[in-house]
Amino acid sequence: MTAPxxxxxxSDVPADNGFGLENLPYGVFSTQRDGRPxxxxxxxxxxxxxxxxxxxxxxxxxxxxxxLALGPRRWQALRADLVGWLTEERHRALVEPHLVPVEEARLxxxxxxxxxxxxxxxxxxxxxxxxxxxxxxxxxxxxWLHLPLGYHGRSxxxxxxxxxxxxxxGQRRGAADGPPTFGxxxxxxxxxxxxxxxxTPSPLGRPVALEELDQHVxxxxxxxxxxxxxxxxxxxxxxxxxLGKSFLTSVSPWVVPLTALxxxxxxxxxxxxxxxxxxxxxxxxxxxLDIQMEVRINGHVVSRPPFGLMYWTPAxxxxxxxxxxxxxxxxxxxxxxxxxxxxxxxxxxxxxxTWGGREPLELPDGSVRTFLQDGDRVSITATATGxxxxxxxxxxxxxxxxxxxxxP
Amino acid sequence: MTAPxxxxxxSDVPADNGFGLENLPYGVFSTQRDGRPxxxxxxxxxxxxxxxxxxxxxxxxxxxxxxLALGPRRWQALRADLVGWLTEERHRALVEPHLVPVEEARLxxxxxxxxxxxxxxxxxxxxxxxxxxxxxxxxxxxxWLHLPLGYHGRSxxxxxxxxxxxxxxGQRRGAADGPPTFGxxxxxxxxxxxxxxxxTPSPLGRPVALEELDQHVxxxxxxxxxxxxxxxxxxxxxxxxxLGKSFLTSVSPWVVPLTALxxxxxxxxxxxxxxxxxxxxxxxxxxxLDIQMEVRINGHVVSRPPFGLMYWTPAxxxxxxxxxxxxxxxxxxxxxxxxxxxxxxxxxxxxxxTWGGREPLELPDGSVRTFLQDGDRVSITATATGxxxxxxxxxxxxxxxxxxxxxP
Numbered sequence: 094m095t096a097p098x099x100x101x102x103x104s105d106v107p108a109d110n111g112f113g114l115e116n117l118p119y120g121v122f123s124t125q126r127d128g129r130p131x132x133x134x135x136x137x138x139x140x141x142x143x144x145x146x147x148x149x150x151x152x153x154x155x156x157x158x159x160x161l162a163l164g165p166r167r168w169q170a171l172r173a174d175l176v177g178w179l180t181e182e183r184h185r186a187l188v189e190p191h192l193v194p195v196e197e198a199r200l201x202x203x204x205x206x207x208x209x210x211x212x213x214x215x216x217x218x219x220x221x222x223x224x225x226x227x228x229x230x231x232x233x234x235x236x237w238l239h240l241p242l243g244y245h246g247r248s249x250x251x252x253x254x255x256x257x258x259x260x261x262x263g264q265r266r267g268a269a270d271g272p273p274t275f276g277x278x279x280x281x282x283x284x285x286x287x288x289x290x291x292x293t294p295s296p297l298g299r300p301v302a303l304e305e306l307d308q309h310v311x312x313x314x315x316x317x318x319x320x321x322x323x324x325x326x327x328x329x330x331x332x333x334x335x336l337g338k339s340f341l342t343s344v345s346p347w348v349v350p351l352t353a354l355x356x357x358x359x360x361x362x363x364x365x366x367x368x369x370x371x372x373x374x375x376x377x378x379x380x381x382l383d384i385q386m387e388v389r390i391n392g393h394v395v396s397r398p399p400f401g402l403m404y405w406t407p408a409x410x411x412x413x414x415x416x417x418x419x420x421x422x423x424x425x426x427x428x429x430x431x432x433x434x435x436x437x438x439x440x441x442x443x444x445x446x447t448w449g450g451r452e453p454l455e456l457p458d459g460s461v462r463t464f465l466q467d468g469d470r471v472s473i474t475a476t477a478t479g480x481x482x483x484x485x486x487x488x489x490x491x492x493x494x495x496x497x498x499x500x501p
Numbered sequence: 502m503t504a505p506x507x508x509x510x511x512s513d514v515p516a517d518n519g520f521g522l523e524n525l526p527y528g529v530f531s532t533q534r535d536g537r538p539x540x541x542x543x544x545x546x547x548x549x550x551x552x553x554x555x556x557x558x559x560x561x562x563x564x565x566x567x568x569l570a571l572g573p574r575r576w577q578a579l580r581a582d583l584v585g586w587l588t589e590e591r592h593r594a595l596v597e598p599h600l601v602p603v604e605e606a607r608l609x610x611x612x613x614x615x616x617x618x619x620x621x622x623x624x625x626x627x628x629x630x631x632x633x634x635x636x637x638x639x640x641x642x643x644x645w646l647h648l649p650l651g652y653h654g655r656s657x658x659x660x661x662x663x664x665x666x667x668x669x670x671g672q673r674r675g676a677a678d679g680p681p682t683f684g685x686x687x688x689x690x691x692x693x694x695x696x697x698x699x700x701t702p703s704p705l706g707r708p709v710a711l712e713e714l715d716q717h718v719x720x721x722x723x724x725x726x727x728x729x730x731x732x733x734x735x736x737x738x739x740x741x742x743x744l745g746k747s748f749l750t751s752v753s754p755w756v757v758p759l760t761a762l763x764x765x766x767x768x769x770x771x772x773x774x775x776x777x778x779x780x781x782x783x784x785x786x787x788x789x790l791d792i793q794m795e796v797r798i799n800g801h802v803v804s805r806p807p808f809g810l811m812y813w814t815p816a817x818x819x820x821x822x823x824x825x826x827x828x829x830x831x832x833x834x835x836x837x838x839x840x841x842x843x844x845x846x847x848x849x850x851x852x853x854x855t856w857g858g859r860e861p862l863e864l865p866d867g868s869v870r871t872f873l874q875d876g877d878r879v880s881i882t883a884t885a886t887g888x889x890x891x892x893x894x895x896x897x898x899x900x901x902x903x904x905x906x907x908x909p
Contacts, residue, residue: 208656208657226739234738236681236736236738240736242739244652244653244740245652245747246653249615249616259706262824262825263824264644264647264648270643272775273647275778297667300908321825324825328648329739329741331631331635331642331650331738332737333740335652336821336824336825367680369672369681370683417744417745418667418670418748418749422657425657498706
């Protein structure tokens with residue numbers, strides 16, 4: 094890479110806010126003046142209106158899907174154009190009228206989600222949940238070290254950051270083998286995750302190899318996979334999580350191109366067992382990603398999950414997802430699963446942070462939490478180092494817990 | 502209902518082929534002469550081209566979704582129009598040019614699937630699978646009698662009947678706690694199911710009550726949820742079925758309106774435990790459906806699953822699916838799960854018919870099956886009694902097993 098170019102915008106960009114030229118993430122926005130949702134690129138404290146600047150209908154559809162479907166060559170070409178437009182003084186007069194202050198932009202769900210798959214790729218998280226959900230048993234199931242476990246979630250309830258989080262109703266296990274009880278979840282939780290957005294589709298019957306991740310995945314976002322643990326623990330045997338998860342999944346509004354994370358690539362942890370060839374990444378360029386995450390409740394940091402310690406990489410997740418011949422569609426979203434590190438303060442969910450609610454968390458404001466209370470505001474943020482050494486921000490995924498809606 | 506009207510088409514309709522005026526199912530078709538996929542209605546041995554006849558762009562989109570989104574009033578209005586057009590001689594000259602012989606119609610996936618959910622609503626199937634997957638344990642998990650268990654499947658690999666079924670590759674449990682092996686599935690199976698197609702969406706946070714099924718669900722189709730049992734049994738703990746199912750799910754090309762099945766409504770089996778209010782259907786009009794299914798392998802009937810014995814009804818499935826506030830989208834598909842009755846010859850999957858492969862099935866041609874062999878052709882058909890006492894056919898969902906594709 095060449096040295097970082099300076100933008101003619103520099104004077105307007107707060108120093109190193111994570112949205113400099115090394116990032117250039119894509120989102121969908123509208124303004125009060127122009128209510129049409131359209132594609133924008135975040136730069137500093139502005140949003141560049143691509144629909145207005147380029148007049149390309151691909152950027153005026155209200156989702157990124159049409160652009161993502163164009164594939165890696167076109168992604169890279171537009172990225173090069175963006176750098177040119179934002180650094181060369183001669184473009185300034187043309188570009189400047191299409192820069193919108195970010196506080197005037199209403200951000201929408203960036204991608205029309207096709208299929209949503211949630212993986213379970215943190216060994217620390219899987220072991221913690223194993224201890225809590227199956228006490229006395231082996232914390233890891235026998236398959237865990239051999240494949241990235243995953244399941245399909247509900248794509249219709251994937252929403253953009255900021256959408257209110259209504260506490261869901263559902264069945265909970267009753268006392269002493271009695272019948273279940275019903276009501277608002279008493280164990281509403283978060284799951285701090287990183288999501289991967291598919292741009293290039295693949296046909297039925299053609300598995301995607303480890304080396305092909307960046308031919309298919311356009312970029313990453315933050316995911317909060319809200320979870321009702323009481324609903325989940327009653328329902329999940331034998332078909333897996335369902336209503337305990339399907340009420341809402343929030344994603345951050347900016348999709349950060351994989352290209353912006355090239356400097357964050359690191360080897361994943363050593364593998365404990367030999368992997369089958371389609372998952373064996375020992376001889377491939379690594380797809381661990383050194384991303385630092387932070388989880389806040391009402392502004393207080395409660396966890397700093399280290400994404401770089403994830404056992405299974407997104408390349409392995411994609412290879413596994415397609416090894417049976419399953420096809421990919423533009424807009425497919427696959428998420429990492431909860432990111433938890435080995436330390437207590439690195440756990441990406443409250444059920445882990447409070448060990449099933451038995452060790453309440455004391456917040457700096459003096460209040461304590463086991464699970465989420467009505468009114469709690471959760472924010473997950475993340476950053477990585479960019480190719481020129483600056484900060485690349487993944488932005489934030491936020492949500493505020495609402496009281497349960499009345500049953501009709 | 503009034504007496505069945507006679508169609509001016511009668512002379513062309515094979516006697517009681519299940520696609521008379523009592524049925525009128527919707528599909529998407531194209532012809533060699535006009536390759537554009539468009540909406541059609543099956544009548545006798547013809548397809549009525551709705552795009553050509555009505556010039557309504559809703560019928561020219563290549564999926565039923567735009568029509569389904571119009572809601573029950575418009576569904577009923579078009580059905581009344583169809584009966585008029587097909588019975589009143591004065592419409593004949595206008596309608597007849599838009600009738601296409603069914604053998605000239607190429608049938609496409611009728612619905613762009615939004616979310617696909619698969620339930621597990623046959624008690625006999627759940628008990629059989631419990632015996633086979635968890636030998637020695639209780640056949641039903643403690644939650645089974647309290648809620649219709651389900652999980653999300655992959656909507657991107659839902660395909661129309663006739664699509665070839667490539668034998669999927671994947672991981673299988675190794676011998677004696679050793680590492681897993683990899684290869685084409687050795688236990689490729691079928692699951693004979695009925696699917697329900699959502700027309701009217703629902704907003705986040707508004708559960709759909711038992712009484713509202715026909716306000717949201719447009720109609721039904723047949724589903725073959727192809728399953729690789731060896732992949733499934735290795736992967737499914739603790740997150741449920743994933744690659745063992747996600748390679749392909751086939752649906753029949755004709756969506757039969759719920760309206761056409763009103764005479765098939767019967768009470769479901771007696772409930773063994775008291776149900777929570779949102780699932781308690783004792784005082785509501787019943788949504789058991791007396792549909793007779795047949796499963797054929799290479800033309801030989803191997804099973805006759807009785808849908809009328811399903812423990813959980815589609816109304817309960819929909820109420821459960823949404824009780825946590827999850828929204829519905831036009832094009833959502835939820836399937837019943839494998840339909841199995843109490844008798845051996847009523848089981849809707851090979852793993853049940855052959856008791857895990859231990860009791861091979863002898864076909865009338867002298868060959869034996871445990872699981873599917875390359876080249877096998879599977880066909881699932883179903884019929885019910887129409888409102889005038891005739892037969893309503895759900896058509897067929899078929900698929901032929903191909904040899905595994907080479908690994909890339």
